[in-house]
Amino acid sequence: xxxVEQNSGPLSVPEGAIASLNCTYSDRVSQSFFWYRQYSxxxxxxxxxxxxxxxxxxxxxxxxxxxxxQYVSLLIRDSQPSDSATYLCAVxxxxxxxxxxxxxxxxxxx
Amino acid sequence: xxxxxxxxxxxxxxxxxxxxxxxxxxxxxxxxxxxxRQAAGRGLQLLFYSVGIGQIxxxxxxxxxxxxxxxxxxxxxxxxxxxxxxxFYLCAWAQGLDSPLHFGNGTxxxxx
Numbered sequence: 259x260x261x262v263e264q265n266s267g268p269l270s271v272p273e274g275a276i277a278s279l280n281c282t283y284s285d286r287v288s289q290s291f292f293w294y295r296q297y298s299x300x301x302x303x304x305x306x307x308x309x310x311x312x313x314x315x316x317x318x319x320x321x322x323x324x325x326x327x328q329y330v331s332l333l334i335r336d337s338q339p340s341d342s343a344t345y346l347c348a349v350x351x352x353x354x355x356x357x358x359x360x361x362x363x364x365x366x367x368x
Numbered sequence: 369x370x371x372x373x374x375x376x377x378x379x380x381x382x383x384x385x386x387x388x389x390x391x392x393x394x395x396x397x398x399x400x401x402x403x404x405r406q407a408a409g410r411g412l413q414l415l416f417y418s419v420g421i422g423q424i425x426x427x428x429x430x431x432x433x434x435x436x437x438x439x440x441x442x443x444x445x446x447x448x449x450x451x452x453x454x455x456f457y458l459c460a461w462a463q464g465l466d467s468p469l470h471f472g473n474g475t476x477x478x479x480x
Contacts, residue, residue, distance in 0.1 A: 290466045301458055301471040302412070309466060346412065348469070354400050354419055355427075356462070356469055360411035 261285065262349050264359035273368050277334040281347030281359055284328065290350035291323055293332045295343045296361070302346055305332070337366045370395035374459045374472030381479055387446040389475050391459030394440065399461040401442040402469060403434055406456040418442060454479045 265280045279293075290309055294302035308314045308321040308330065320333040330349075334341055347359040374391045381387060393399050400419050404412040405428075414427045416434035424434050431450060435443045442459060456476050460469040 290468075292468045301474045304468050304470070307466075307468045350466070353425070354462075354465065355414065355417060355425070356402065356460075357414060358404070358412040 261351070261357045262347055262359035264345075264347050264362045266362070268363040268365055270365045270367055271337050273337060273339060273366055275337050275366075277337045277341065277364055277366070279332040279334075279345050279347075279362050279364070281330040281332075281349075282328055283330070283347075283349045283357075285349065285351040286325075286328065288349045288351050291321075291330045292348040292350075292356075293319075293321060293330075294346040294348060294358075295341075296346055297343045305345075334364075337364075339366045339368050342366050370461070370463075370470070372459065372461055372470060372472040374475060376475055377473065378476045379478070381449050381477065383451055383479055384448050387444070387449055387453070387477070389444040389457055389459075389477075391442045391444075391472055392440055393461045396440070396461070396463055398439060399463050401436065402460040402462070403442065403444050404458045404460065406458065408455070412458065415444070449479045451479050453477065 262283050271277045293305045296302040306321045308323045314321045318335045322331045342365050344361040344363050346361045350356045371394045402417045403415040418424050418436045433445050458474045459472045462469045
């Protein structure tokens with residue numbers, strides 16, 4: 259089993275819709291979870307961090323964490339063409355190791 | 369504010385040649401440091417990480433090595449490059465147990 263998995267893409271949504279990105283992880287002791295956005299040819303940039311069960315909102319982005327189910331998600335409301343990118347889920351596991359999922363490519367259609 | 373510098377931005381090297389990529393962080397002390405590699409169209413593969421000077425954890429032994437000669441300096445090396453070493457190499461830092469990673473601009477390595 260891979261340590262961090264994400265829903266396979268590519269994901270296409272129309273402009274203004276909600277994009278839903280999912281991530282599962284295998285290490286039950288993980289406590290820190292991150293979502294990054296990566297544009298083609300660029301380095302990843304942090305969108306949000308989440309550490310506690312429940313929802314965390316930041317502008318158009320909402321991260322959701324369920325440690326019992328080992329599940330993290332990211333919702334993007336009012337999706338814009340500029341949101342078209344690859345979204346990476348990252349999990350900090352034991353000993354400060356940070357593992358990334360394979361990424362989900364999102365395309366927002368105008 | 370903290371900044372991370374990674375160089376060079378691009379590099380073309382022949383098979384069998386050595387490699388040295390350097391990363392430095394400014395504006396913080398005792399950061400955790402990370403090296404990742406991203407093959408074309410793939411996710412980030414953790415290569416090495418360090419929680420302090422001289423402390424290196426290796427995830428992918430192969431033909432790569434890493435060193436941390438100073439608190440805010442992280443170096444990725446190889447004695448002999450393979451074609452499979454081509455990719456986008458990313459250095460990142462984090463401060464503290466729960467802090468997110470912050471990435472440098474990356475080095476795009478092509479082994480020919």
